[in-house]
Amino acid sequence: MENFASVVRKLFQATTAPDVLNFATGSPANASIPLEEIRELSRDILEQDASGYRALQYNDPQGLIDLREAVAEKLLPRRGISGAKPSQVMITQGGMETLTLSCHVFIDPGDVILIEEPSFTQAIETFKLFEANCVSVECDDNGMLMDDLAAKFDQYKPKMIYVIPSFQNPAGRTTSLERRKALAEFANARDVILLEDDPYVELRYHGEDLPSIKSFDKNGNVIFCNSFSKIFSPGMRLGYLFADEEIISHVYDAKTATNSHVAVYNQMLAAEYLKRGMFENRIGFIRDLYKHKADVAAASIVKYFPEGSHFVRPEGGLFFWVRLPEGCMDTTEILEHKDEFKVSFVAGAGFFVNGKGHDCMRLSFGNFSDEQIDAGMHRLGDYIKATRE
Amino acid sequence: MENFASVVRKLFQATTAPDVLNFATGSPANASIPLEEIRELSRDILEQDASGYRALQYNDPQGLIDLREAVAEKLLPRRGISGAKPSQVMITQGGMETLTLSCHVFIDPGDVILIEEPSFTQAIETFKLFEANCVSVECDDNGMLMDDLAAKFDQYKPKMIYVIPSFQNPAGRTTSLERRKALAEFANARDVILLEDDPYVELRYHGEDLPSIKSFDKNGNVIFCNSFSKIFSPGMRLGYLFADEEIISHVYDAKTATNSHVAVYNQMLAAEYLKRGMFENRIGFIRDLYKHKADVAAASIVKYFPEGSHFVRPEGGLFFWVRLPEGCMDTTEILEHKDEFKVSFVAGAGFFVNGKGHDCMRLSFGNFSDEQIDAGMHRLGDYIKATRE
Incomplete structure (x- = not known):
């Protein structure tokens, strides 16, 4: 340290x-930030004793079932992911914690993580906290160069590949459709975890939406990570991780051992925001x-x-x-x-x-x-x- | 893992x-749980645009200055700690995260942590997540036996000593005044970190309040950890850690790299709850x-x-x-x-x-x-x- x-x-x-x-x-x-909507939702939650006490008591470390359902029904289909089950969703303390929990599960000191060149400062700091060695893969305007990825993979035997596919932080590039398919195939072929971190995806103001890398994942190697900070409120500290149930069970153990669970009131607000159609409206x-x-x-x-x-x-x-x-x-x-x-x-x-x-x-x-x-x-x-x- | x-x-x-x-x-x-008070505080925070947006935006990773002040002024003096500065307080995601952040700062795989026999299951799981080896110290009704602590210290060269001094989880015992002084002196003399975890201390219904181990700490070896779960709301996920600024600066780095900060609205509620005297009333x-x-x-x-x-x-x-x-x-x-x-x-x-x-x-x-x-x-x-x- x-x-x-x-x-x-x-x-x-x-x-x-x-x-x-x-x-x-x-x-x-x-x-x-939907302050007016949050005023309304907050009143609705706190005014009734039953929902008020629910908001203020302990709850499921995996996250509130309401919010996991809303993620599966309202958000993941927009990323080309249909039929997601709430049991495959883990609610996290903002988007950052999706990386932390993944590191707890997959990274030991000295392990290599392949990242884009350049990549998100704070993610690099998280990986360093777990004493991982970050090695960067060359990129063009369409994302990671597959040849360099393969070469670095063979050389470094990484435990994880970290990709920000939409309006990449910091470079602003978006990984192309073809490259997304290739990345999913690569992760499947080499049986390596690919962390797909997509916090900005809903903030597209030019061009067409693209399906997520996760939507092309056949063997469960891709962990899809996202945040509510840009579509709801950063101060509420909400994010989620979508992966196979086997991975979720390990993430669950890490979550309970690090900070028990995400604040319940905050999850109830976000669940209602999605379920009442407020997100789509806004x-x-x-x-x-x-x-x-x-x-x-x-x-x-x-x-x-x-x-x-x-x-x-x-x-x-x-x-x-x-x-x-x-x-x-x-x-x-x-x-x-x-x-x-x-x-x-x-x-x-x-x-x-x-x-x-x-x-x-x-x-x-x-x-x-x-x-x-x-x-x-x-x-x-x-x-x-x-x-x- | x-x-x-x-x-x-x-x-x-x-x-x-x-x-x-x-x-x-x-x-x-x-x-x-003060549901009625929280209804009132929530309205006050969200109804005004300025405080509403503050509640919903990013804020200081160390925690809201209002809440750190309230901890220093309203809670720590009750533990025999006067003159605490807000810069010595770190706000955490419930009490559990005080342990997680301390492990990020002080524990490498294979390090030994001395714990009471028995000790809190979930803390043991946290220590295991960081691949620490927990070794238990024998206890009597007054807490850790100082002879056994010294013997185990010499044998295992631990990085940390973990103590729950009040109504210990699970044994229910309370570390005596004399033993508290001895523990602080021991940590100072051996220059080892002592994690004092005191989430139940305000729930005393028999006997007299005792000063914290931290209140006897002369050299900054003791980290005092606490939670808002038992005096405010567990679902709000709030806790805090009080230590020397040098330790806080490392904890700060670990906090930003793991999940950025605690939810702001939740911190504002707790700060107002303390500042308006609601805690003392209740x-x-x-x-x-x-x-x-x-x-x-x-x-x-x-x-x-x-x-x-x-x-x-x-x-x-x-x-x-x-x-x-x-x-x-x-x-x-x-x-x-x-x-x-x-x-x-x-x-x-x-x-x-x-x-x-x-x-x-x-x-x-x-x-x-x-x-x-x-x-x-x-x-x-x-x-x-x-x-x-």
């Missing part, structure tokens, strides 16, 4: 100064909201960042991944000066395990107004330009 | 049959409630169990630890027949790591009426008597 880097601590503590625009954390827009509004913000962010990056800056326009999600042109200051170093230009972001190096990424940054726009996005990108762009000789 | 026993899964799944009185899980009484009622139930349970065990059954009358808490006389069936075996007498309990063997306890059982009475307690003990006692030749 002594060597466990505090990247995430620094990330969160970077947010304390109130006049700094925090483009670092991927907070969703307040406007995306998701279009949320997509339009982010489509607009993404347009504003893209325009302001083009306008203010130095020429030669590169970013891929994502088809969904809450952030842009920008690569600065040659001659700019290292982004880790730029971040140290954030109090001068009053903008925070995540420096690129934390998303790599091989020393790359010092010319990259991840910029989140989810919870800012048009004016804030424009002003923040303006100040940041000006600062970057001034560092360039 | 393959070897990780499913004791806890069995414990929870044992509760499914609706006509079985579940004396296994230590659920608090519904009547102890705790006397809760103690009286359990004092009465404990009297009923004690009387019914005396009345219905075979002669020679032994139990220590606890000074507080939610359960009785009963040792059956010679000639009775193994309690693990009795439990297999629970559908016949329609009572569940926890068999004693799960609380030991050295093969003992087959003549013991833990019986929780927290959430049952007088009639249910009497009827359940009657059926269980009759069954036990009939197994005795």
Whole structure:
């Protein structure tokens, strides 16, 4: 543990100064959070003694049956998964805990996990906490390169492959349909666990929905992970994991031994939100909201960042991944000066395990107004330009 | 992970049959849960947009500053700890997660943890999940025997000592004042982490409050752990850990890497519950409630169990630890027949790591009426008597 880097601590503590625009954390827009619906649901749950006490007592470590049913009926079919059983669903403490529980079950110190290059900082920190060695697989705009995956697999004998297929964090790319099929086939052929982490999938504002990798899984090697943070509320800390019952039984043991279960009231709210059709009613509004913000962010990056800056326009999600042109200051170093230009972001190096990424940054726009996005990108762009000789 | 026993899964799944009185899980009484106060607090939090969105967005991984302040000001002084700073408090997902996070920070596979004999099943399962070796220290009615602790310390070089000082789970004993001082001195002298887990301490219905072991800690070796499950709501999944800032910084890293943070709304409710004086108003009622139930349970065990059954009358808490006389069936075996007498309990063997306890059982009475307690003990006692030749 002594060597466990505090990247995430620094990330969160970077947010304390109130006049700094925090483009670092991927907070969703307040406007995306269904506060009015939650007021109504909360009243309904707490006003009746029976449901009130149910909300406040212990319950099933696997998660409330109502919520597991709602996930199976309302969410998984949207990912190309039909006939899911509630017994194959485990409710977790946010999306992050799907990774933690999977590590408890499958990872011993020294095991290798193959990840995309680049990949989600916080996931890398989770894997490091379990003393796994992360090895990155080369990617193109369609996801992991299958040749490099096969080569790394043979070389490192990994216990797990970790993929973020939709609007990847941080690169913004989406794994193509063909590549999804190939990944499922690969996991089946090599009998290796593939962790499919898809928290942004519902935030698509361009292009067509794609079926999940899990939907092509024939032998139960794929664990599908998701979060309620972007479609309901991040503060409620809800996520879920969908896998074969054999895997769920081990995850269940790890869950009971680490923190018993997820808060019951929170699960009841989310279950009712799904069951009453509130999610379907609202998701279009949320997509339009982010489509607009993404347009504003893209325009302001083009306008203010130095020429030669590169970013891929994502088809969904809450952030842009920008690569600065040659001659700019290292982004880790730029971040140290954030109090001068009053903008925070995540420096690129934390998303790599091989020393790359010092010319990259991840910029989140989810919870800012048009004016804030424009002003923040303006100040940041000006600062970057001034560092360039 | 393959070897990780499913004791806890069995414990929870044992509760499914609706006509079985579940004396296994230590659920608090519904009547102890402040539903009316929570209705009021929930309305106050959700009705205002500012506090509503705060409740539903991401927040500090260490826990809400309001709740950390309330813990430092309202709860820790009751344990003999004055001048605690909010920076020394970490909010956790129930009491269980205080153990999980401590293991992430201090335990590597193969490390030894010294525990009381017997000790809390679920804690033993947590320690096993981290591949620690639990070694038990002999105890008398006043807690760990200091001679045996010193001998085991020298023999096993443990990374941690785990103590439940108040109405110990399962044995019901309370560590004496003198022993508390000795334990703190021992941890300081040997420079070892002592985990003081005190979830039942507020449920005292006989005798005098004692200061915590932590209150005698001079060098920061003691981590004080507690839960809101017995004084507020178990379903809300709230607990806290109090330690030196250096330890907290490592715990913080583990928390962000495992599940980001505890649900914000839940923390706001608990903070207001403490800050508005609701806890102090209610705790006397809760103690009286359990004092009465404990009297009923004690009387019914005396009345219905075979002669020679032994139990220590606890000074507080939610359960009785009963040792059956010679000639009775193994309690693990009795439990297999629970559908016949329609009572569940926890068999004693799960609380030991050295093969003992087959003549013991833990019986929780927290959430049952007088009639249910009497009827359940009657059926269980009759069954036990009939197994005795």
